[in-house]
């Protein structure tokens with residue numbers, strides 16, 4: 001990492017990395033929503049720099065994938081605008097984050113993304129099939145430079161400064177099939193594609209009835225989820241012995257991309273979920289805004305002519321001189 005890319009005046013300041021990217025060509029897939037059980041067509045199209053990941057519902061409503069548009073984080077991350085909702089965006093968001101795709105137009109014909117096989121591998125395949133294009137605008141990562149923590153009982157997520165993007169996760173579940181699973185992954189593209197993307201979402205057989213009555217998991221099956229029975233999983237096998245904790249990390253990679261740019265920091269989590277992930281996003285954004293205000297105040301003080309004498313004028317930022325064109 002080039003030291004010159006740091007902006008020391010600004011906490012949580014943007015760090016310029018390489019160029020923004022989008023996909024080369026349009027790709028589509030059809031499937032069913034995990035929770036709604038409804039058929040849905042998903043189309044990914046190239047988008048210009050600084051578009052971010054932009055969802056477009058069947059009626060044309062545009063929903064930017066950012067923290068402000070999270071309308072529900074119960075069991076899945078749901079985005080919404082003007083009363084229109086798109087559910088379960090996190091695995092596509094994870095694939096875009098993992099593959100460094102900053103800009104995408106995402107058309108969804110129904111209210112939920114297709115479940116695919118319950119993992120992010122299908123979305124990775126779509127993005128790889130679409131090809132990638134670098135855009136002539138630099139990507140600005142969000143570098144964490146002071147610890148931020150959110151917690152609820154014994155669950156927590158904290159993010160601390162680091163030169164890379166790493167997630168360390170402890171999943172401590174009292175169900176004997178899951179138990180204690182710990183993993184720490186530096187989220188490079190290769191690690192994401194090989195170690196995280198194939199990890200499937202999971203649910204407990206004992207919860208299926210109640211979830212379906214509440215409009216959840218209606219499209220769920222052994223084809224798109226690991227189903228945990230009393231003493232074993234009902235699927236033929238697991239893709240990794242610790243598939244559960246890997247999926248939790250995958251979800252975090254997806255939810256964190258709702259910050260709108262890649263994160264540089266070490267995320268340490270214990271028994272989190274989409275709701276706590278969302279609280280972390282809000283906390284990071286508040287800290288970023290506070291850091292920006294502090295930097296502006298510092299700059300204002302430095303620029304103010306009365307700063308040295310502490311006069312009233314020093315409270316006001318001087319207007320920087322603009323060079324004549």
Ligand SMILES: [Zn+2]
Pocket residue numbers: 090091201247251
């Ligand atoms: Zn998930």
